[in-house]
Amino acid sequence: MSVYGYGRRRERREKEKEKIKYKLIYMGNKKGLIWYLTLFTSPEKTEIFKTLSCGTIKEMAYYLNIEPSIVSNYYHGQIKARGVLKYCNITQNLKI
Numbered sequence: 831m832s833v834y835g836y837g838r839r840r841e842r843r844e845k846e847k848e849k850i851k852y853k854l855i856y857m858g859n860k861k862g863l864i865w866y867l868t869l870f871t872s873p874e875k876t877e878i879f880k881t882l883s884c885g886t887i888k889e890m891a892y893y894l895n896i897e898p899s900i901v902s903n904y905y906h907g908q909i910k911a912r913g914v915l916k917y918c919n920i921t922q923n924l925k926i
Contacts, residue, residue: 865890868919875919890920 865884871877884890887905891898894914903909905920 863922866921866923867893868921870917870919873916875917879917894918 865887867882867884867890869879869882871879882890882893884893887901888898891901894901896914900909900915901920904911904915904918911918
């Protein structure tokens with residue numbers, strides 16, 4: 831095999847690696863949704879403390895310091911609010 835062919839393969843591999851990096855970093859939110867995490871001062875949810883916009887459920891879980899599966903299950907109504915989720919409300923909107 832010539833040196834020329836080896837160099838082209840290496841260039842292709844480098845381009846593929848760059849594509850994979852791009853997908854991992856910038857394509858976490860595939861549906862184009864914005865998640866809104868609203869934090870309240872009490873479990874009665876009468877006074878808003880802060881509203882955060884997030885790109886993914888994983889990002890919300892990071893802010894709340896819990897597992898992403900717990901956040902997803904809470905949003906879909908599969909589990910009741912517990913711990914920090916008693917002080918939260920989660921909604922989503924499409925990007926315009």
